[in-house]
Amino acid sequence: MLEIAKKSFSDKGYLVVKGGLNRGLLEHAQSVALEELKAACSHHSLHSSFNDNDPTEKQFHDIILSLISGTGLAPYDIQKDVWKRFIREDMPESFLSSSPIVDHLKELIGSDLQYSQGAALTISIPAGQSNSENYLFKKYHQEVWSGSSLGNVQVWTPVFQSSTDGQITVIEGSHKWGIVPNKNRQPIELPEHNETSTSLEYGDVILFHPLLLHRSSSLPEECLVRMGWPMMIRNWRYTSRPNFDERWTWKSFYSSAHSEIELALGNAYLTPYRIKDILSP
Numbered sequence: 094m095l096e097i098a099k100k101s102f103s104d105k106g107y108l109v110v111k112g113g114l115n116r117g118l119l120e121h122a123q124s125v126a127l128e129e130l131k132a133a134c135s136h137h138s139l140h141s142s143f144n145d146n147d148p149t150e151k152q153f154h155d156i157i158l159s160l161i162s163g164t165g166l167a168p169y170d171i172q173k174d175v176w177k178r179f180i181r182e183d184m185p186e187s188f189l190s191s192s193p194i195v196d197h198l199k200e201l202i203g204s205d206l207q208y209s210q211g212a213a214l215t216i217s218i219p220a221g222q223s224n225s226e227n228y229l230f231k232k233y234h235q236e237v238w239s240g241s242s243l244g245n246v247q248v249w250t251p252v253f254q255s256s257t258d259g260q261i262t263v264i265e266g267s268h269k270w271g272i273v274p275n276k277n278r279q280p281i282e283l284p285e286h287n288e289t290s291t292s293l294e295y296g297d298v299i300l301f302h303p304l305l306l307h308r309s310s311s312l313p314e315e316c317l318v319r320m321g322w323p324m325m326i327r328n329w330r331y332t333s334r335p336n337f338d339e340r341w342t343w344k345s346f347y348s349s350a351h352s353e354i355e356l357a358l359g360n361a362y363l364t365p366y367r368i369k370d371i372l373s374p
């Protein structure tokens with residue numbers, strides 16, 4: 094199965110792990126996000142912006158629109174506390190370390206894995222429901238434009254959504270085009286191409302190459318607000334990084350046997366009989 098997934102990643106530039114995010118963790122992510130956002134509503138005295146008896150997707154939708162209109166905050170600023178809470182609760186590690194996600198990542202880029210803590214949850218507002226600036230790139234783009242190294246893998250999964258409409262659209266095979274000439278975060282010109290909608294259900298996770306051209310389609314007016322959970326993954330042992338991601342903050346969530354041995358040894362001089370662990374075998 095991993096071989097087929099690897100071939101999909103190699104040929105098309107992405108693979109989809111169906112049900113890769115387990116239900117328990119998804120529901121935990123939803124409740125944590127709602128908790129943080131309700132606290133934000135209380136802070137801004139927007140007490141009637143949600144009904145606790147509504148489905149979680151409807152509550153999320155109402156809260157986001159209320160926060161945007163009631164505070165003037167952009168979706169990017171609204172999601173910050175939610176993402177910080179995710180990190181505080183080690184949710185990225187739980188998500189990424191669980192099988193089959195870590196199995197696929199190991200198959201693609203090896204075992205010494207880290208995720209970038211400088212990520213942002215993505216909030217998509219349905220067409221016509223808000224005139225606030227959307228901080229997502231709507232046009233086709235490659236993650237390398239934003240500093241991702243070629244050896245990284247981009248991960249994305251939905252956290253709140255009412256349908257699979259208006260999700261990530263990709264151009265299969267574009268990861269083998271190299272760097273697409275761009276200006277102001279938009280391609281100057283694209284070769285003839287076909288578009289593929291990903292249509293991920295709850296729990297489905299897409300893993301894609303940093304050169305794969307992708308964009309978020311516009312969310313139809315009848316849909317509820319969507320929140321997606323993107324993450325950038327790297328193997329820190331890859332030394333060929335012709336880019337700038339060393340400036341970001343990274344956290345390890347999985348280690349190879351070599352790294353565990355290095356941690357036990359503690360230093361590059363291989364000092365014999367280190368005190369650590371000897372006093373308490």
Ligand SMILES: [Fe+2]
Binds near residue numbers: 234307
């Ligand atoms: Fe992107």
